[in-house]
Amino acid sequence: MSQAPLVLVDGSSYLYRAFHALPPLTTSKGLPTGAVKGVLNMLKSLRKQYPNSPFAVxxxxxxxxxxxxxxxxxKANRPSMPDDMRLQIEPLHQSVIALGFPLLCVEGVEADxxxxxxxxxxAAANRPVVISTGDKDMAQLVDGHITLVNTMTGSAMDIEGVKEKFGVAPEQIIDYLALMGDSxxxxxGVPGIGPxxxxxxxxxxxxGLKELYEQLDIVPTLPIRGAKTLPAKLEEHKxxxxxxxxxxxxKIDVPLDVGLEDLHLIEPDREKLLELYTLLEFKSWYEEIQRDAKRVELKAVAEAAPVASAVVEAVEAVASVPAEPVYETILDQARFDVWLKKLNEAKLFAFDTETTGIDAQQAQLVGVSFAVQANEAAYIPLTHSYIGVPxxxxxxxxxxxxxxxxxxxxxLKVGQHAKFDMNILANCAIGGDPACGITVRGIAFDTMLESYVLNSTATRHDMDSLAKMYLDHDTVSFQDIAGKxxxxxTFDQIPLEQAGPYAAEDADVTLRLHQAxxxxxxxxxxxxxxxxxxEMPLVPVLARIERQGALVDAELLGxxxxxxxNKMVALEREAFEIAGEEFNLGSPKQLGAILYEKLGxxxxxxxxKGQASTAEEVLAKLAEDDYPLPKVLMQYRSMSKLKSTYTDRLPEQINPRTGRIHTSYHQAVAATGRLSSSDPNLQNIPVRTAEGRRIRQAFVAPKGYKLLAADYSQIELRIMAHLSKDEGLLNAFRDNLDVHTATAAEVFKVELDEVTSDQRRSAKAxxxxxxxxxxxxxxxxxxxxxxxxxxxxxDVYFARYPGVREYMERTRAQASDQGYVETLFGRRLYLxxxxxxxxxxxxxxERTAINAPMQGTAADIIKKAMVKVDDWLTASGLDAKVILQVHDELVLEVREDLVAEVSEKIxxxxxxxxxLDVPLLVEVGVGNNWDEAH
Incomplete structure (x- = not known):
């Protein structure tokens, strides 16, 4: 059996990273605790992963x-440690020791x-070592015995991993850092030398560095940008x-008072942990320790007097909150009635649906699961259909x-991605009647959205990822029970012995995630x-838009x-002429040979792998530099993408039941708060090309109706004016000036009526x-x-609009200081x-920090607008429905005689x-198709 590795945890690195990357958490008395919880979660995970290993934190x-x-x-340029981080160091150290981990702090040297x-x-004693860190400097230690793992991201790095990430071997990492420096x-380092x-x-x-300085004469011959100027630069900064x-x-020779034999884990100090978890208000961990203690007590009592009444009383005392999950599969009416009563009496319950697929408009309901308290849930199978099913x-x-x-x-209910369950139940056709479904109301919480709002960038927001991050729980995956x-x-084919616990766990974990x-x-x-x-008021609105769907003209798309x-064929011929030979435009190898070997x-x-790249961003850059073949290739790829993604694919996505296309909107994908869509992705239909606009022409109004497109005009610039309080921008919008013309007049120093179209275009850019x-x-x-x-x-722009520069500088400073920026409504984007x-x-x-408050505020505004519009449409009963939301635009299907009234109200x-400090301008267009409505 292989020897358990020594696990060395870079506690300082993780404290710093947890503080800046995870959502801040404070007690009721204002004590910051988020970084402590993040590091302890990571340590608990490591202890489970390496149960037999010696440890040092x-x-x-x-x-x-x-x-x-x-x-x-x-380190002179480092800002002083934030007070909220400093306050967490001592309770973190105490918690690490109380958990049974050896903790080391050695004066005069760093943790590294x-x-x-x-x-x-x-490693010298041939024992494997795992270093848990997020610090790239540690890559210099990697060898055949030493591996780096980043427990916060789940990534690992061995010798080959170092080479792949940094382009050099572990033994060259110090030289690498010496050249590029470390801000x-x-x-x-050497100024001007990057990675x-x-x-x-x-x-x-x-x-390494020594060999480099001995061979400066060969540096100009190396395939490095600016190689000819490097020898002088290297000599100057030697x-x-x-x-x-x-x-x-x-350093690898620090005198230490401990050896490997001292670095063993010990049993946690439960009394100390209870004291610390009380101080830090880690309620779930506190309760977990109490439950563990109660189980130990029960076991001791039971062993002493197996039938004693004390055992019965003790068991009853803890039965209300099961320590281990208790999941039930309901197959008889009596148990269903018990659970129906539980659900009706619960102040809040979690629910989930199991289905035959992931398309909410076509999948069939297979069963439902519920949870009313942690670790207790039930699954009600409805349509499992395998041979031998009960x-x-x-x-x-x-x-x-x-x-x-x-x-x-x-x-009140809580779900995980509850919009999907709402659509499934709305389409469940009770008694075979398509009009008879369940309109779910009272969705108070959605754990996917709770995680997303708490920190949009900390993790993915699917249940498996959230359970691992916030509960340290590995859920049963769908592939575990369904195969690959x-x-x-499909779920209806999975035996109830597996399906029941899986489905019940979904509801249980949803409830536990909500509590956390x-x-x-x-x-x-x-x-x-x-x-x-x-976010929560928007969930039923998006569900209705998805179910409504959009009508498309499949014949026109054909x-x-x-x-x-035909255009692709013509472009292919043009590419062959430029290349002087025929080749496969989709083959990176053949394309690379033509571009770099033949055309130079x-x-x-x-x-x-060291090959010259033919990726899209590379071709785009070459096309910008006026190379003809990359220009043709970019056009070809654009046409190909439109054809495969839209004109060929959209007719296949028409729902046979409704005759419409039903996109799915995602609230928890874009970090800034913007909605995204898929199947089809309507956000990426290009509108700057004639071909892209033609695709919009295929989205049509049914007979007797019109499409109405309502779009916020220059909303992010208006938000910039509001946030920056720049008088020049504020006045331009308040006076209803064309802001691009106004900017052109300022930058080019001409009167408003003298601004040319080219100057306006430049000002817009x-x-x-x-x-x-x-x-x-x-x-x-x-x-x-x-x-x-x-x-x-x-420079002229900033001189004319100084408030904008001040906003940018202020935002950069805030982002650096607190690790996040906020929208006007308080949404945070962690950086x-x-x-x-x-x-x-x-x-x-820093660029994201400047833009995110504007883009995020625009996202918040369109979401609030969607809820207001939906409330009005529902209350009015008018024959008008929102069918699409794209960027800052809503598209409605409106009965012809109602267009004027709906336009005004929208x-x-x-x-x-x-x-805002400036008016929000909404432009409304009407047409027989989406393009015509612009």
């Missing part, structure tokens, strides 16, 4: 280290050095490079009994408001497919480009000027890369969805 000690003496500026020393000494630790150049240099000389090497080197309760009888309960808005691939069973997540949300009232005032196919185009990017973080180089390309001119335009030591990642996070409700 290592933290930085207070005070300076030998590196501060070596270089006074070491302690870990490095333990790792190397263990988070203020290790200087790609550093790895290129080390690979090119096949060695002393700093070698100092950086020393700073980046992890007799089930009558489907329609059960649904008719559940219908009043599920339709009662006062009976072509032989995968809502506790965190209530500690942050602004986020709780986003959930209850924006004609468009033929036309796109510059290689902008390589694949992980500036207005939108800056809020998306566009730099001078990209702006120059977009508007056809050199970088210097573009920068001058940007895990805002403190990245990779300049490119950090710059990307403008009113959408423009009144939020109160």
């Amino acid at each position: 290592v933290f930085d000690a207070k005070g300076g280290t030998f590196r501060d003496e070596m270089y006074a500026e070491y 050095d302690v870990i490095g020393t333990l790792a190397r000494s263990s 988070s630790d203020n290790i200087p 790609k150049t550093a790895s290129g240099l080390l690979v090119g000389v096949n060695g 002393e700093m490079a070698f100092l950086s090497y020393q700073l980046a080197t992890i 007799e089930q309760l009558d489907r329609d009888t059960v649904l008719l009994a559940l219908k009043p309960l599920l339709e009662d808005p006062q009976k 691939g072509a032989k995968q069973l 997540l809502y506790e965190q949300l209530t500690a942050l009232p602004s986020l709780a408001s986003v959930l209850t005032d924006i 004609v468009q497919s033929i036309e796109l196919g 185009l510059p290689v902008l990017k390589k694949t992980g 500036i207005n939108f480009g800056l809020i998306y973080g566009m730099g001078a180089q990209k702006l120059g390309k977009d508007i056809g000027v050199d970088t210097k001119t573009a920068k001058a335009y940007i 895990p890369d805002i403190h990245s030591n990779r300049p490119q990642e950090r710059a990307g996070a 403008r009113e409700h959408m423009s009144g969805a939020a109160k």
